Amino acid sequence: MEILGLSELRNRTQGSPEITIAVMDGPVDRTHPCFQGANLTTLPTLVPHAARSDGSMSGHGTHVTSIIFGQPDSDIPGIAPQCRGLIVPVFPDDRCSASQLDLARGIEQAANAGAHIINLSGGQLSDFGEAEGWLENAVRLCQERNILLVAAAGNDGCQCLHVPAALPAVLAVGAMDARGQPLDFSNWGSKYQTQGILAPGEQILGAKPGGGTERLNGTSFATPIVSGVAALLLSLQVERGETPDPARVRQILLQSALPCDAALPADAQRCLAGRINIAGALTLLTGGNMSEAQEAVTPAGVEPSSGCGCGGGLSVPDATPAQEEPQAAVTPSNTVQSFTPTQSTPMTSSNAVTPSQAPSELASSQLVYALGTLGYDFGSEARRDTFKQLMPPFEISEGVSVPANPYDARQMVDYLASDISEARSLIWTLNIELTPVYAIEPKGPFAREAYLALQELLAGQIQPEHDDDYIERVSIPGILTGRTVKLFSGQVVPVIEPQSTRGLYGWKVNSLVNAAFETVQAAEGEADRDAMSRTLGSFLNRVYYDLRNLGTTSQDRALNFSVTNAFQAASTFSQAVAQGMELDSITVEKSPFCRMDSDCWDVKLKFFDPENSRRAKKIFRFTIDVSDLIPVTLGEVKSWSSPY
Structure with missing residues (x-):
């Protein structure tokens, strides 16, 4: 054509x-x-x-x-x-x-x-x-x-x-x-x-x-x-x-799109904003004016129907070229x-935008700083059965035991505690809302220590929620390897390699609230613990649920690090919390101020007064450098008021 x-x-x-x-x-x-x-x-x-x-x-x-x-x-x-x-x-x-x-x-x-x-x-x-x-x-x-x-x-x-x-x-x-x-x-x-x-x-x-x-x-x-x-x-x-x-x-x-043929009004609603008009687009790009015949049209205002009444999109060409139906x-x-x-069936044949990296061995690596929960996978029935045979029977009461169940995280934690080398035989996963998004495979001279950290984090996740040792979220920093693994379910996930135990954190919202409450009290003299809990809980859960991400872009790594850095977060909005304000929004923007060969981002927290909508909003900004494997905060926290 x-x-x-x-x-x-x-x-x-x-x-x-x-x-x-x-x-x-x-x-x-x-x-x-x-x-x-x-x-x-x-x-x-x-x-x-x-x-x-x-x-x-x-x-x-x-x-x-x-x-x-x-x-x-x-x-x-x-x-x-x-x-x-x-x-x-x-x-x-x-x-x-x-x-x-x-x-x-x-x-x-x-x-x-x-x-x-x-x-x-x-x-x-x-x-x-x-x-x-x-x-x-x-x-x-x-x-x-x-x-x-x-x-x-x-x-x-x-x-x-x-x-x-x-x-x-x-x-x-x-x-x-x-x-x-x-x-x-x-x-x-x-x-x-x-x-x-x-x-x-x-x-x-x-x-x-x-x-x-x-x-x-x-x-x-x-x-x-x-x-x-x-x-x-x-x-x-x-x-x-x-x-x-x-x-x-x-x-x-x-803007340059042309209307469909007015002689066929039945098709007008299908014309979208119009037909592609290359000549008109070229004219607009080069600073000219389109002729009357090329004037841009307003979008066809079609009211949406109550339902499309149709099946899913057509996905693949069928083996029979002459066939027209999906x-x-x-x-x-x-x-x-x-x-x-999205395709129909076949007819008869006839300047790179990348994060600036500090000059190091990580300069060409894709860094990851992701949040989620830990899991493990066997990859195959054979590997699962190997664990089942090697793990000791599980004692459910004195003198009564049952065969080991490798899917029981409590049994797995105990087994790995006695033989951490077996941790290498598992496929460790980072999950977000029950969806595995990465496989975790520690490498290098500190791999054993990293596996010990994963075992400890998993042990914390299985504790009762009221327990002081309970872990609700983990952060995993590492390098995206370019390799993949297939899980037992058949899902394929990318592999990240933690380089050491640095940055392998586990936390519970209540524990962070307690720590943040002490920081706020030290800074402001007094604070409402319930308000503190609502604000910090909103901050952490907003990132984890509403702003959940893969932790690969500079913005996302800065955002995720701001969650794990509880004391920085607490000092950032301690003034707002003391005044009874609550979190309104979180934004991440490229910082105009940064060190040479670094990659800096401003995390902005906006707070509002839920009892007085006319009160000015309070904005806090702190800068995070994500050029290395573990991000760091830079400079002093800035704050100002805004009516918007």
């Missing part, structure tokens, strides 16, 4: 190597002839990166990637062949879906690797465009770093929403035919009317794993067209000596918390 205006744009640029596009999709066959000469890098993820010729997600990922990066002299001339590409596999061939947690990992990884644009040809149906905290945080990170996330609107053929396409600051993409009319399967949910555009999505030429080409339908293949055009516009900014501005390019693409048997979109690439 010829894309209007693309030839003119490509005559001016075929992309700049300074612009990076990340493709989050299935594995990509980088040996395909169309990629010869392309600047592509595959990032290690939880998904095997080797493409399979018979893999549905390998086919999907290879097709999408070729639309952007196919080289000019190949059978598939891509839209932005000279840009730099990051391949981020998130959809495995054996599952054809990914969790929102895995998707958040991929977005953060692409952001840390310097992506200007992230292409995601997939999504999950959502009633009101809501997403889990993992994904919301990752999308917010893109907005803060000015990274454009381009996501498929979905192929359910209904007035409904997919995430992340429906999340703020994302550019949603629907599919249209050669006449510029929306295709029947393309979604048109309410939020897409202000943040979505249509692009060609019918019989789009792309690469097949193992060689050859094919033409496929779907919003999955309209999405990389928009990503490629956005990359060319950013490349023009670079060539004009300007700083590439993805947010401005997003605005230009939406194959429910291979569409796992009804699975809770899963993502599926």
Whole structure:
């Protein structure tokens, strides 16, 4: 399909190597002839990166990637062949879906690797465009770093929403035919009317794993067209000596969008904010004025229906090219918390934004400072049975014992206390709300001490909640290794390596309240213990539940460290607590003041008076340097009042 205006744009640029596009999709066959000469890098993820010729997600990922990066002299001339590409596999061939947690990992990884644009040809149906905290945080990170996330609107053929396409600051993409009319399967949910555009999505030429080409339908293949055009516009900014501005390019693409054919009013509500208008976008970018025929349109105001009345998104191409209908048997979109690439069935064939690191052996490492609870896993039945046979019988009363149960954490704690070397045979996990997010594997000369610390922390977690030794949360600092392990459930998680026992903390909210109460009393002379408990408990739980994160970005490491540093937190808001104020919000911003070769962030705590809304809010700020494995606080705590 010829894309209007693309030839003119490509005559001016075929992309700049300074612009990076990340493709989050299935594995990509980088040996395909169309990629010869392309600047592509595959990032290690939880998904095997080797493409399979018979893999549905390998086919999907290879097709999408070729639309952007196919080289000019190949059978598939891509839209932005000279840009730099990051391949981020998130959809495995054996599952054809990914969790929102895995998707958040991929977005953060692409952001840390310097992506200007992230292409995601997939999504999950959502009633009101809501997403889990993992994904919301990752999308917010893109907005803060000015990274454009381009996501498929979905192929359910209904007035409904997919995430992340429906999340703020994302550019949603629907599919249209050669006449510029929306295709029947393309979604048109309410939020897409202000943040979505249509692009060609019918019989789009792309690469097949193992060689050859094919033409496929779907919003999955309209999405990389928009990503490629956005990359060319950013490349023009670079060539004009300007700083590439993805947010401005997003605005230009939406502002320049054209209405659908007014002669077909039935399709007007499906037009989103309009059809992609490359010529108009180019004119706006270069400072010109669009002609009357190119004037931007206001979004189509379509009222949302009570329900979309449709199934999940279409996920993978069926083995029969001639088939037009979605194959429910291979569409796992009804699975809770899963993502599926959004495509229709195939047609007949025819400047890096990274944290500054202190110069050390950790300079090239991905640091992690994560919060959660400890768990352990066996990985296989054989390993579980080994523990069952080696562990002594469990005595339930005097003279009465039962066979060992390796799943009983109390028995495991006692067994490891007598033989800590066995701790190496377990897969230790860090869990957030019962979801394993990391495997913990201490390495180096202090590995034994780290395993002893893990055993002690686990022993604290199994104590009664009123016990002084009870541990509610743990913090785990370490290095993200790039390796993964498969748990007994089949879930794959990344491995982090603690380098020593430094930073391996365990705490209970009540214990921190007591410590903070003493600090407040020392600073202010008197304080309300109940108010102190509410404020500190709100602070800790806000981070753990509402702001839960993976602890890989500089912002998240600063935020998580602020939780574990209880005395710093207590001294920070002791004045507010003494005045009866309560926590309103927590924000993390890049600090304008920092030491050389460091990475500093300001954690701001805002407090309000629940009994007097007219009273000025109190804001406290302390600075955290996260350039080393264990973050540290810098300088004095700053405070001021604000009416907002």
